Amino acid sequence: MCEMPGGVMSGLRDPFDLDQVGHDLLAHALTLCGREEFTGELRVAGAPGGTLHLRNGLVVGAQSPGAPGPEALLLRSGRVSGEEWAALVRESGGARWPAAGLIARGYAGAAQLRVVCVMALHDAVFAVLAGRVHGCERVAETEPFATVAVGEASNRLLQEGVRRLTALAALPHPVHPDRERPHPVPGMDAGPLTALHRELLSHADGRSTARDLAFRTGRGVYTVTVEMARMLGEGLLECAASPTPIPVRPLPGGQGVRQRDPSPPATPPLGPGTLPRRKPGGFFRLRNGAPK
Incomplete structure (x- = not known):
């Protein structure tokens, strides 16, 4: 881990x-x-x-x-x-x-x-x-x-x-093949590196797991996971810190969030007395000429 x-x-x-x-x-x-x-x-x-x-x-x-x-x-x-x-x-x-x-x-x-x-x-x-x-x-x-x-x-x-799982767990900095996503330590003094170390350092970007790097480099996932754990212990790789949670503070005066005022009642529909009335025969009068 x-x-x-x-x-x-x-x-x-x-x-x-x-x-x-x-x-x-x-x-x-x-x-x-x-x-x-x-x-x-x-x-x-x-x-x-x-x-x-x-x-x-x-x-x-x-x-x-x-x-x-x-x-x-x-x-x-x-x-x-x-x-x-x-x-x-x-x-x-x-x-x-x-x-x-x-x-x-x-x-x-x-x-x-x-x-x-x-x-x-x-x-x-x-x-x-x-x-x-x-x-x-x-x-x-x-x-x-x-x-x-x-x-x-x-x-x-x-x-x-x-x-293999037991051997990985016994390492000082064990990692899981599909969880941790390390990146190179900035300004590290790498010294002499193996070919695999150079490959992993070039591909480790803080978004890739050991599984991702295994597919990318054409290496076995167990081999890559072991080397990633060792590089963490040697100070070549590190994991990004978890984001700091945003503190939640109460409003001034000790009051919490106030409930929204209830919405005003809807406008009542028009009464039956306000509806327009149709006059008998109006349709035929309009067709045959001006209303009388």
């Missing part, structure tokens, strides 16, 4: 109070998937939520709005351009993950793709656990969307996600 100048906290709740109910809900759903050797999607409703892809009970892919997927990591890294990616998708008949084409064109090696896909898989599970889980729904499929050839056991993925 960011600490403001003068020791004032950011006002947010503890960013790593694990959603135990949601964690147990997800763990139970994944345990059933493993026991039944389920193949298909496990859709996790929540904030940010996500989708886990399983084959025979093992997790072979995961996606979450809270973490960049392997496609985003490759595109942001500069290994492949957007036009090249679109061409690969067309050549593969619309495949969501054209791994064979990436290797054949020399954009990435098989080992590199495995590392990127495994990192994205763990990153997505971490993002789901760092948020809130509201429910899980299974959707059976014959061929799930797989980014890793060899699936991982669900209990191992959950244990790794909890371990």
Whole structure:
């Protein structure tokens, strides 16, 4: 959690109070998937939520709005351009993950793709656990969307996600992937910086979270969140102070706000005696000439 100048906290709740109910809900759903050797999607409703892809009970892919997927990591890294990616998708008949084409064109090696896909898989599970889980729904499929050839056991993925949350919470200045929005400290003496530090300093603007910076730089959200927390501790980043509340003072004389005077009653409608009367035959007299 960011600490403001003068020791004032950011006002947010503890960013790593694990959603135990949601964690147990997800763990139970994944345990059933493993026991039944389920193949298909496990859709996790929540904030940010996500989708886990399983084959025979093992997790072979995961996606979450809270973490960049392997496609985003490759595109942001500069290994492949957007036009090249679109061409690969067309050549593969619309495949969501054209791994064979990436290797054949020399954009990435098989080992590199495995590392990127495994990192994205763990990153997505971490993002789901760092948020809130509201429910899980299974959707059976014959061929799930797989980014890793060899699936991982669900209990191992959950244990790794909890371990990452625990490691973040142990840092002196822990931050949440989708809450704190730090900016560089004005006039800081940065000294020697790593490439990641330089990237984060150039993109941190006081409006972007760790998740935003992960998508912008093509890095894993866990990696960016850890580095952001360390940079807060090193005095490279800081969080903006909460706005000072405007004091409310009573009016002079101790009087509060006076009630508005009731509006005057509406003007009564005209009485029946004031309405115009129609003379019998007047219409025909007007048509046939001047009134008599």
